[in-house]
Amino acid sequence: MKLKKILPQFLTLLFIVLIFGFFTMNAQENMDTRGIEFGFGFLKQEASFDIQFSLIDYDGSKSYARAYLVGLLNTLLVSAIGIILCTILGVVIGVARLSPNYLINRTASVYIEFFRNIPLLLQIFFWYFAALRALPMPEDASLLLGTSYMTIKGLYTPAPIWNNFDVFLISLIISLILIFFFNRYAKRKQEEAGIQYPKFLISLGIFLIIPALTFIFGGVDLQWSFPELKQLAKTSFTYEGGVGIPPELIALTLALTLYTATFIAENVRAGIQGIGKGQKEAAASIGLTPGQVLKLVIMPQALRIIIPPTTNQYLNLTKNSSLAAAIAYPDLVLVFAGTAMMQTGRAIEIVAITMATYLTISLSISLFMNWYNKSIAIKEK
Amino acid sequence: MFKYLKQLTSLVAMVAVLFTFTTETMAAKKSKTLKNTQKKGFVRCGVSQGLPGFSNADAAGNWTGVDVDVCRAVAAAVLGDASKVKYTPLSAKERFTALTSGEIDILSRNTTWTLSRDADIGLTFVGVNFYDGQGFMVRKSSGITSTSQFKNGISACTNIGTTTELNMRDFFNSKGISYTPVAFEKADEVVAAYDAGRCDTYTTDKSGLAAQRTKMSNPDEHIVLPETISKEPLGPVVRQGDSVWEDIVRWSLNTMIEAEEYGITSGNADMMKTSDNPAIKRLVGAEGEMGAAFGLDNDWNYRIITQVGNYGESYKRNIADTGILPDRGPNELWTKGGILYVPPSR
Numbered sequence: 001m002k003l004k005k006i007l008p009q010f011l012t013l014l015f016i017v018l019i020f021g022f023f024t025m026n027a028q029e030n031m032d033t034r035g036i037e038f039g040f041g042f043l044k045q046e047a048s049f050d051i052q053f054s055l056i057d058y059d060g061s062k063s064y065a066r067a068y069l070v071g072l073l074n075t076l077l078v079s080a081i082g083i084i085l086c087t088i089l090g091v092v093i094g095v096a097r098l099s100p101n102y103l104i105n106r107t108a109s110v111y112i113e114f115f116r117n118i119p120l121l122l123q124i125f126f127w128y129f130a131a132l133r134a135l136p137m138p139e140d141a142s143l144l145l146g147t148s149y150m151t152i153k154g155l156y157t158p159a160p161i162w163n164n165f166d167v168f169l170i171s172l173i174i175s176l177i178l179i180f181f182f183n184r185y186a187k188r189k190q191e192e193a194g195i196q197y198p199k200f201l202i203s204l205g206i207f208l209i210i211p212a213l214t215f216i217f218g219g220v221d222l223q224w225s226f227p228e229l230k231q232l233a234k235t236s237f238t239y240e241g242g243v244g245i246p247p248e249l250i251a252l253t254l255a256l257t258l259y260t261a262t263f264i265a266e267n268v269r270a271g272i273q274g275i276g277k278g279q280k281e282a283a284a285s286i287g288l289t290p291g292q293v294l295k296l297v298i299m300p301q302a303l304r305i306i307i308p309p310t311t312n313q314y315l316n317l318t319k320n321s322s323l324a325a326a327i328a329y330p331d332l333v334l335v336f337a338g339t340a341m342m343q344t345g346r347a348i349e350i351v352a353i354t355m356a357t358y359l360t361i362s363l364s365i366s367l368f369m370n371w372y373n374k375s376i377a378i379k380e381k
Numbered sequence: 382m383f384k385y386l387k388q389l390t391s392l393v394a395m396v397a398v399l400f401t402f403t404t405e406t407m408a409a410k411k412s413k414t415l416k417n418t419q420k421k422g423f424v425r426c427g428v429s430q431g432l433p434g435f436s437n438a439d440a441a442g443n444w445t446g447v448d449v450d451v452c453r454a455v456a457a458a459v460l461g462d463a464s465k466v467k468y469t470p471l472s473a474k475e476r477f478t479a480l481t482s483g484e485i486d487i488l489s490r491n492t493t494w495t496l497s498r499d500a501d502i503g504l505t506f507v508g509v510n511f512y513d514g515q516g517f518m519v520r521k522s523s524g525i526t527s528t529s530q531f532k533n534g535i536s537a538c539t540n541i542g543t544t545t546e547l548n549m550r551d552f553f554n555s556k557g558i559s560y561t562p563v564a565f566e567k568a569d570e571v572v573a574a575y576d577a578g579r580c581d582t583y584t585t586d587k588s589g590l591a592a593q594r595t596k597m598s599n600p601d602e603h604i605v606l607p608e609t610i611s612k613e614p615l616g617p618v619v620r621q622g623d624s625v626w627e628d629i630v631r632w633s634l635n636t637m638i639e640a641e642e643y644g645i646t647s648g649n650a651d652m653m654k655t656s657d658n659p660a661i662k663r664l665v666g667a668e669g670e671m672g673a674a675f676g677l678d679n680d681w682n683y684r685i686i687t688q689v690g691n692y693g694e695s696y697k698r699n700i701a702d703t704g705i706l707p708d709r710g711p712n713e714l715w716t717k718g719g720i721l722y723v724p725p726s727r
Contacts, residue, residue, distance in 0.1 A: 033622060036481060036503045049546040050562050060550045132577040152578050153536060230534060234524030236581045238534045247579070248563075325541075328565045328574070334541060338474055338566065342542035345498070347478045 027348070042344045043068070049339055051330045053246050064340050071335035072357060078249060078331065079318040079361070082256040086317060087310075089257060090264025097269050108265070116262035121323055123259055128251035128327040135247070138229060138237040149227060149239060154246045156227035156239040163221035167214050175210040179203045248329035252321065260317045264310055271306035272298065303376050311369035315362050322358075332357060411676060412625035414486050415459065423465045426452035427485035430470045430567065433592040434705040435491050435511070444468050448489040450695040451510055451617045453688070454633040455487060458672075458681040463688035472567060473542035477504060480620055487630055488618040491586065493544045498618075507631035509616040510692075512711040512720060514609035515548045516587040518594065521604050523581070528556075528608045531582075536561040538571050538580035545585050548611040572596055586613050591705045629675050635723040636682045640664055640691035642714055642723075647690040650683060663726055671726060682726070692721070 031038060043065040050060045055073045058066055096108040115123070132152055136142075141149040148157040162168065186197045214220040227242030275298050283297040284290075324331040325338055332354060341350045418424055428436035428448060436446040449468070457463040469485050480488045481503045491513075492498075494506040517537075519525045531553075539545050541564040553560045563580055565571045572593050575583040583590065590605045597603060617634065619627050640646070643661045645653050654667040662668035666683040675681070689695065693714075701707050713719025 031503075048550060050550050050560075052562050052564065060547075060554075129573060129577065132574060132579055137578055230532075232523075232532045232535055232581055233519075233530060234522065235520065236523045236525070236535075238536070238581075240534060244561075246563075325566045326570065328538075328563050328570070330564070334564070334566065338541045339546060339564065342474055342477070343497075343547070345477060345503075347481075 031348075036345075036348075038348065040349055042346050042349070045344070047340065047343070049343065051335055052328070053249065053330055064336075064344065067340055068332070068336045068353070071330060071332035074330055074335070075318075075321055075324075075332040076361070078252055078256070078321045078324065078329065081253050082260065082317050082321065083314050085253065085257040086260040086264055086313070089261035090310075090313075091268050093261060093265035094268025094272070097265060098272060112262045112265055115258050116266075120255065120259050120320055121326060124252060124255040124323055124327055127255045128248065131247055131251050138239060147224075147226065148242075151239070152247065153238060154244045155250060156242050156244050158224040158226045159241065159243040161223045161225055163223075164214075164219045167218040168211060168220045171211045171214045171218065175206050178206050178210070182206065246329070248324070248327050251327060252324050252329050256317050256320060259320075260313050263313045263316075267306050267309045267313070268302075270309075271302035271304075274305045275301050300376065304373070304378070307369060307373045307376070311366060311373075314365050314369065318361055318365065319358060412623050412629075414620070414623045414626040415629065415676060418459055418486060422460065423467045424452055424456040424459065424487065425469065425485045426455075426466050427469050427471045427476055427479050427488040427490055428452070429490045430472060430569075432491060432568070432589060433595055434588065434700040434703055435592065436468075436470075436489070438468075438470075445699060447510060447695050447699050448491060448615075448617075450637070450689050450699070451489045451630070451634055452487055454637055454685045455630055457684040457688040458629065458633050458636075458677060461684060463684075473540055474566065477618075480504065480618060483620070486619065486626070491589065491615045492618055493586075493613045494616050495544060503621045504618050505621050505627050506616055506618050507627055508634045508723070509614040510634055511588060511615040513586040513588045513613040513615050515545055515552075515584060515611040515613060516590055516609055517606045518575075518583040518590045518603050519581065519606060521602055526604075526606070528552075528606055528610070531556070531558055531560075533559045534561070535582060536563055536580045538563045538565070538575040538583045539585055540564065540568055540571055541566055543585070544611070544613065549584055552610045568593065586615070588615075588700075588706060595705065625675055629677070632675070632682075632726070633685055636664065636685050636726065637689065637692040637695065638714075638721055638723045639726055640682075640686045641693040642716065645686055645691060646694055647687050650686045654683075660725065660727070669727070 028038075044063050046060070047062060047064050047067040048060045049067075051058055051067065051070050053074065054070045055077060056066075056070060058070045093108045093111060096104050097112070099105045099108070135150060135152040138149070138151045138153055141151040144150055148155060182202060183199060186199050186202075189195045189197070215222075225241045227239040227244075230238055230240045232238055279297055279301065280293055283293045288296065321331060322333040325334040328334070337350055337354045341347055344350070426449075428444060428446075431437050432446070432448075434446055436444060436448040438444050444466075449466075452466045452468070453463040456465045469479065471479050471485075471488075471490060476488055476490055476492065477498075479485050488504075489510075491511070492506075493513075494509065498504055499506050517528055525531070535558065537549060537560055539549060539562065546562065546564060549560075549562060563574065565574065568585075568589075571583065571585075574580065576597050583593075585593070587605060587609065594600045594603055594605070617630055619630055640650075643653075643658070643664060645661060645664055650665050653661050653665045656662055656665075656667075659668055663671055664682055665686065666672070666680040670679060672679050672681040690698070696709060696712065701709070709719060711720045713721065715722040
C-alpha cells in the first residue's frame with residue numbers, strides 16, 4: 001500500500017530530475033563546443049558604460065554588479081510608484097463606476113473599456129512619443145507651481161539639500177514606531193472599555209510634530225536647489241541644478257498606471273457589488289452613518305474579494321515594467337539584460353540572474369499581499 | 382606485470398588520442414555548417430532590422446545592402462545561387478546569441494570587430510567589409526559645427542548593446558564633459574526621439590548616422606559633425622569552431638574586394654577567364670584548384686563575381702548611388718588611397 005503511494009511520486013521526481021539534468025548537460029555540451037564559458041566572475045569587472053538615470057551613485061567605472069543594482073532599483077522605483085498610483089486611481093474609478101450619477105459612471109466605464117483593451121506596449125509608445133511631441137523645448141517651458149519646469153528633456157524640480165538628514169530619518173522611524181504602539185493601545189482600550197480615540201488625527205499629529213521638532217532641536221536643515229536654464233548651443237538648452245526626472249520614467253509610470261488601474265477598478269467594483277445589500281441595510285438600521293457603513297461594514301468584507309486579484313495586478317505591473325526597454329528607461333532589462341549582456345556576452349548567466357530577480361520581486365509582493373489578505377480575513381472566534 | 386600493463390594502457394591511450402586527432406582534421410574538411418547549409422539549400426544570415434545601404438528590406442521583402450551582399454556571395458559560392466539566403470533581422474542585443482545558439486550561420490550586421498568580442502563570446506570575425514567610425518549628429522540650427530563646442534549637460538541618444546555606449550563614455554570622459562545618455566533598444570526609436578528633440582545629439586557609427594538621416598522628418602535640418610571618435614571596423618562574424626566555414630566566408634568577402642582590385646566586374650568576368658594574368662584567372666576559376674580546400678568546386682569565386690559583383694559594384698549600388706555616403710573614404714582600395722587590402726587568392 002505504502003509503496004503504491006510513494007512510487008508514482010518517486011517516479012515523477014526522478015523524471016523531473018532527469019529532464020533538468022538533460023537540459024543542463026545539453027547546455028553544458030553546446031557551450032563547451034562553442035567555446036563559451038560559464039561563471040559569474042564578470043560581475044566584478046568594470047562596466048564602462050553610463051546610465052541615464054540612477055538612484056545610487058553610479059558611473060561607468062563601477063562594476064557590472066553595481067549596474068545591476070542601478071537597474072534593479074529603477075525597476076523597483078517605477079513599480080512602487082505605479083502600484084501606489086494605480087491603487088488610488090483604481091479605487092476612485094471603481095467606486096465611480098458604481099456611482100448613481102450617470103455622467104460619472106459612464107465616464108468611468110468608458111475609461112476602463114478604452115485603456116484595458118489597448119496593448120500596453122502601444123500605450124507606452126503613445127505616451128512617450130505623444131509627450132515628446134507635445135512638451136515644450138527647455139527654453140520655452142513655463143514655470144509650474146512656481147518651482148518646476150516640464151520639458152521634452154524631463155521634469156526639472158527643486159532638489160532638497162539636507163543637513164543632518166540621518167537625524168531626520170531616525171525621527172521619522174521613531175514617529176512610525178510610536179504610531180504603531182499608540183494604535184495598538186487605542187485598539188485595546190476600545191475592545192476593553194469601549195473608549196474611542198480620534199486615531200487618525202493623533203497619528204497624523206505624531207507623524208508631523210516629531211520630525212518637525214528635529215528642525216528646531218536636532219540641527220536638521222533643509223534648503224532647495226532650483227533648476228536654472230542653461231544654454232548649450234545656439235538653439236539647445238537644458239536645466240542645471242535641481243532634480244531632472246526623465247520623460248521616460250514619466251511616460252512609463254503613466255502608461256503602467258492608467259493600464260493597471262482599469263483592472264483594479266474592476267476588482268473594486270466586483271468587491272463592493274459582492275457584498276449583499278442586506279449588510280448595508282442592517283448596518284444602517286443599527287444607526288451607523290453612511291461613512292461608518294462603508295468603513296466598518298462594507299470595506300472590510302469587500303477587501304477580502306478585492307485583494308487576491310489585485311495582487312495579480314501588482315505582479316503584472318511589476319513584470320510589465322520591463323517594457324521600459326522600448327523607451328530607454330534604464331530598468332533591469334535595459335541595463336542588465338540589455339547593455340551588460342551585450343558587453344559581456346554572458347547570456348545564460350545574465351538571463352538567469354534577471355529571471356531570479358523578477359521571481360524574487362514577484363514572490364515578495366505575493367508574500368506580503370498574502371499576509372495582508374490573511375490579516376483581514378474573517379477570524380473565527 | 383602491472384608495470385607493463387600501465388605502459389600498455391598509456392600507449393593505447395596515446396594511439397587513441399592520435400587517431401581521434403587525425404580523424405578530427407579529416408572530418409573538419411567537411412564542415413558541419415557547410416554540410417548543413419548544402420542540405421537545407423539556403424544560407425542562414427543574420428542582418429539588421431533596417432539600415433539603408435547595409436541591410437534593408439524593401440516593401441516586397443527583398444534585402445539589399447553591402448552586408449547583405451556578403452551573405453549573397455557565400456550563397457553563390459556554396460549553393461550556386463546568390464538568392465538562396467534566409468535573412469533574420471536581429472537587434473544589436475540579439476545578434477550574438479542568435480549566432481552562438483546556431484539560429485544563423487553568418488552574422489553580417491554592421492558589427493564592430495573588437496578584441497573582447499572576438500576572444501570572449503564564442504565568435505570569430507572573418508574580415509572587414511566597411512571601415513567606419515563613431516560620429517555625432519546635431520541639428521543645424523544649434524550652430525554646433527564641431528564636438529569641441531559640446532558643453533556640460535548635453536544629452537545624447539543612442540542604441541544599447543553596441544560599442545557606441547562605451548565609446549561615448551570614453552569620449553565625454555576624456556573631454557571632461559558631463560552628459561546624459563539616452564539609450565534605446567531599437568534604432569527606430571532612437572531616431573524618433575532625437576528627431577522630436579529629446580536629445581541634443583545622436584551618436585552612432587557615421588555610416589549609420591548617414592543612413593538614418595534619410596529617415597528623419599527633415600534630413601536637411603541635421604548635420605554629421607566632422608570628428609570621428611572611434612575605430613569601427615565592421616565585418617561578418619561566424620561561430621567559433623568551424624574553421625572551414627570561417628574560411629569560406631572570409632574568402633568570399635576577399636574575392637569581392639580582390640576582384641575590384643583586378644578590375645573584374647559582374648559584366649566582364651566571362652572575358653576574364655581567358656586573361657593573360659594568372660591572378661585574374663585564379664579569381665574566376667580558370668586556373669588552379671582554389672575551391673578544393675573548402676570542399677567547393679572551382680567556379681565558386683566566378684559565381685560570386687557574376688551574381689553579386691565586386692566590392693566596388695556593391696558599394697556603388699548600395700551606398701553611393703543611394704546618396705548615403707557617396708565618398709568612399711577609407712573604404713577605397715589600397716591602390717587608390719584607401720585601406721582595403723586583402724591577402725591574395727593563390
